[in-house]
Amino acid sequence: MRLSRRELIKYAGSAAALPLLGGATASAKDVIKTAAIYTVPVEQQWVSRIHKAALTAKERGDIDYTFSEKVANTDYERVMREYCEAGHQLIIGEAFAVEDAARAVAKDYPDRAFLIGSSFKPDAAANPNFSVFDNYIQDASYLTGMIAGAMTKGNIGMVGGYPIPEVNRLMHAFKAGVAETKPDAKFQVAFIGSWFDPPKAKETAFAQIDAGADLLYAERFGVSDAAKERKVLAIGNVIDTQADYPDTVVASALWHFEPTLDAAIKAIQDKAFKAEDYGQYSFMKFGGCSLSPLGTFEGKVPADVMSKVKAKEEAIKSGAFTVTIDDSEPKSS
DSSP: OOOOHHHHHHTOOOOOBOOOSSSSOOOTTSOEEEEEEOSSOTTSHHHHHHHHHHHHHHHHTSEEEEEEOSOOHHHHHHHHHHHHHTTOSEEEEEOSSOHHHHHHHHHHOTTSEEEEEOSSOOOTTTOTTEEEEOOOOHHHHHHHHHHHHHHOSSEEEEEESOSSHHHHHHHHHHHHHHHHHOTTOEEEEEEOSOSSOHHHHHHHHHHHHHTTOSEEEESSTTHHHHHHHHTOEEEEEESOOTTTOTTTEEEEEEEOOHHHHHHHHHHHHTTOOBSOBOGGGGSGGGTSEEEOOOGGGTTTSOHHHHHHHHHHHHHHHHTSSOOOOOOSOOOOO
16 A cells, blocks of 8 residues: 555645744844754764754854754654743754644744754745755765766665655655666665664665665665675765765765755844745755765776766756656665
8 A cells, every 4th residue: 555645754835924023033143042853863864964054053153053852753842842932033853753743833933933844845824934944955866876877787775764755856866867877777675664773774785785786875874884794885865974984885965954044044034034945955056965075986986977977967057957856656676
């Protein structure tokens, strides 16, 4: 049975400006009191990028930043409310398993600004202060796929957390990139049902290697460990882990949350924060994603392929080429 997007998440336009009631508004000179709520450790790939951007904004003097990590889904709403009651003006988090609760909190605190990771769109009528974001890094994922196609014999293993849009679109973009340089490649696709379970991801990757995979798409922590042990290659996701796997991780699709957060900060400073979709700020043309340096694999990826990758990167940035966004569940092929 095919699960709906909302069921999957359970497991794992024009809008009115934010009311100027003091709590979520600030002038350009004010430091914005900001709190982030994370369901996983801050070292987890996805959350680490949000945390890094927030620390940068704090060092710049734009925000006063605090956070809670490893918050259970059952505690998420309570923690959100506590931060709101404590006077935090900007609330950042990810609501993939607590969507209804997060939006309910936002409705109760109309003078706060909420910037929340979500698979769903903003609803200005219900929550004029609830903006959403997502890691739309399909541009960089496509480029890593082109590189992967040049480094594999044709059997690629892909290990993801859950088959939700945030994961699916990156896998599809990666596969499309592979098709440019290895059109006959085959894919083994698996999901571990967790956002942070390195042992399970590693075990799943081992099974794919045993089934012939000579390159792995490491959407989750643990996959590159399996690749390293079995001496096969890996492609990273969201963060660059090559320093930890110098002989294993060829390249990574990097997510930069700074453009997203900076846009929200400016909106608050301008007293113009409203329910918007900030997903576009993860696109390569906004600086929201990039291809990592080859590092230890410099010179090991065929030069003609890297020339194609560079040309495709420029085409993406200029708008001459658009990577397809496919949120459907990827399958083995």
